[in-house]
Amino acid sequence: MANLQHIRRRIKSVKNIQKITNAxxxxxxxxxxAAREALLSNLPYVAKTKEIMRRVMTQMxxxxxxxxxxxxxAELIAEQxxxxxxxxxxxxxxxxxxAGSFSxxxxxxxxxxxxxxxxGESSSLxxxxxxxxxxxxxxxxxxxxxxxxxxxxxxxxxxxxxxxMARAASHQGGGGTSSGSVEVAREYHDADYIDxxxxxxxxxxxxxHFKQRGYNIIKSYHGISxxxxxxxxxxxxxxxxxxxxxxEIIDVTLxxxxxxxxxxxxxxxxxxxxxxxxxxxxxxxxxxEEYIYEPDVVKILNDFLxxxxxxxxxxxMLHSAASELSSRMNAMSNATDNAQELxxxxxxxxxxxxxxxITNEINEIVGGANALE
Amino acid sequence: MATILLxxxxxxxxxxxxxxxxxxxxxxxxGELGILPKHARLLTELLPHxxxxxxxxxxxxxxxxxxxxxxxxDKITILADAAENPDDIDVERAKAxxxxxxxxxxxxxxxxxxDRAEAALARAKARLLVKGVHMG
Numbered sequence: 001m002a003n004l005q006h007i008r009r010r011i012k013s014v015k016n017i018q019k020i021t022n023a024x025x026x027x028x029x030x031x032x033x034a035a036r037e038a039l040l041s042n043l044p045y046v047a048k049t050k051e052i053m054r055r056v057m058t059q060m061x062x063x064x065x066x067x068x069x070x071x072x073x074a075e076l077i078a079e080q081x082x083x084x085x086x087x088x089x090x091x092x093x094x095x096x097x098x099a100g101s102f103s104x105x106x107x108x109x110x111x112x113x114x115x116x117x118x119x120g121e122s123s124s125l126x127x128x129x130x131x132x133x134x135x136x137x138x139x140x141x142x143x144x145x146x147x148x149x150x151x152x153x154x155x156x157x158x159x160x161x162x163x164x165m166a167r168a169a170s171h172q173g174g175g176g177t178s179s180g181s182v183e184v185a186r187e188y189h190d191a192d193y194i195d196x197x198x199x200x201x202x203x204x205x206x207x208x209h210f211k212q213r214g215y216n217i218i219k220s221y222h223g224i225s226x227x228x229x230x231x232x233x234x235x236x237x238x239x240x241x242x243x244x245x246x247x248e249i250i251d252v253t254l255x256x257x258x259x260x261x262x263x264x265x266x267x268x269x270x271x272x273x274x275x276x277x278x279x280x281x282x283x284x285x286x287x288x289e290e291y292i293y294e295p296d297v298v299k300i301l302n303d304f305l306x307x308x309x310x311x312x313x314x315x316x317m318l319h320s321a322a323s324e325l326s327s328r329m330n331a332m333s334n335a336t337d338n339a340q341e342l343x344x345x346x347x348x349x350x351x352x353x354x355x356x357x358i359t360n361e362i363n364e365i366v367g368g369a370n371a372l373e
Numbered sequence: 374m375a376t377i378l379l380x381x382x383x384x385x386x387x388x389x390x391x392x393x394x395x396x397x398x399x400x401x402x403x404g405e406l407g408i409l410p411k412h413a414r415l416l417t418e419l420l421p422h423x424x425x426x427x428x429x430x431x432x433x434x435x436x437x438x439x440x441x442x443x444x445x446x447d448k449i450t451i452l453a454d455a456a457e458n459p460d461d462i463d464v465e466r467a468k469a470x471x472x473x474x475x476x477x478x479x480x481x482x483x484x485x486x487x488d489r490a491e492a493a494l495a496r497a498k499a500r501l502l503v504k505g506v507h508m509g
Contacts, residue, residue, distance in 0.1 A: 041387040052443045294403045294417040
């Protein structure tokens with residue numbers, strides 16, 4: 001029979017956990033308000049930058065302006081025929097856990113994007129018509145001439161890269177529903193992709209996740225996931241522009257969580273570099289009038305494009321911060337509710353056990369009295 | 374009188390100005406520009422300065438600390454790093470920033486980012502100019 005003291009102790013510990021989750025919920029809530037505020041004030045600026053970008057790019061299509069960031073897809077292919085540049089991914093996740101599936105959703109999107117090889121159910125045509133989301137199209141264009149970036153799997157290396165996850169999966173003891181482990185097994189067969197890839201990570205969790213799997217992380221940022229600073233976005237932008245200029249990387253894709261509302265956010269990826277003018281074709285194709293650039297187009301683009309990239313990264317960081325905090329808020333308030341329910345159930349159980357004990361004692365007394373008669 | 378929509382946005386304050394105006398007088402890296410409705414398409418970079426906005430028969434000022442300006446026939450979009458009403462400019466802070474930037478430039482240390490210090494100096498100077506404060 002269950003021990004009364006045991007149950008009492010359990011109730012107490014559940015209540016203590018509830019106090020902690022409740023406190024974390026409130027902390028996340030107040031930080032979330034600040035993060036949402038920051039995001040909302042940034043949105044108009046980003047939207048306007050995007051608008052201008054669209055108009056300029058639509059207009060630049062078919063013109064003879066030369067700018068290293070701006071290419072047509074044909075140029076991209078021609079240039080890479082002998083080049084050996086790598087793909088670079090920027091992954092923005094959180095520093096801390098306890099935010100539900102926030103980080104793992106980002107990682108899933110990251111792996112999906114990184115592992116994209118032009119086959120499988122997702123194809124470049126699935127992309128939601130967003131003219132800034134063309135990593136897959138770029139890759140499709142390049143895959144014919146760059147087989148080296150995606151090697152055939154090597155059994156041994158695959159083992160070492162998935163070793164960590166295999167252990168984690170077996171640790172679950174196969175007890176839980178197997179769908180989770182199957183997912184894991186599918187996702188992390190990524191050793192064959194690592195060679196052609198560089199990563200920049202924001203958030204401690206992203207760093208640990210990808211380091212464990214042997215990815216080449218060229219820079220990581222910790223401690224800024226909840227409160228992004230433009231300074232770091234600028235730093236990342238400068239770094240990728242530098243590497244892109246030197247030809248070390250040929251494609252930069254940013255993976256982050258887009259904040260939609262306090263209860264909904266979803267991972268998203270956008271291509272930062274190169275800016276492929278083909279994709280700006282559909283929007284405002286009838287724009288005939290030319291811009292006057294003062295002093296000249298090269299100077300303006302030299303200043304505008306890096307700023308556009310930094311703005312983009314900063315915006316993504318703000319989105320990610322708001323998403324992280326809202327996920328944590330939801331996770332913690334769920335945990336608090338669950339703890340409440342658990343306490344209720346344990347109380348009921350406690351009372352039952354206590355009642356059973358009393359009944360038992362009465363029975364014994366009655367039995368003893370009867371025996372005496 | 375014909376009007377043109379002026380929108381000013383900054384990264385941390387969102388849309389700080391959005392109104393139909395009659396004329397905008399602004400300073401780009403190529404010099405002073407007056408923008409009237411139905412202006413040709415134009416993309417340029419702005420210097421830190423106080424823009425003059427003519428609307429409803431009056432004239433107001435708005436300080437921008439650099440950024441980009443896109444002009445289309447019916448709309449002016451300004452992406453500023455920061456934008457303030459002249460009344461909101463903190464003179465003491467601008468003075469402090471001015472002195473700090475001058476100090477940095479005077480040191481000529483290789484570790485100091487000259488471009489950044491010069492930009493800071495220009496911003497502080499422009500802010501002070503709006504308030505009618507002249508520094509040596």
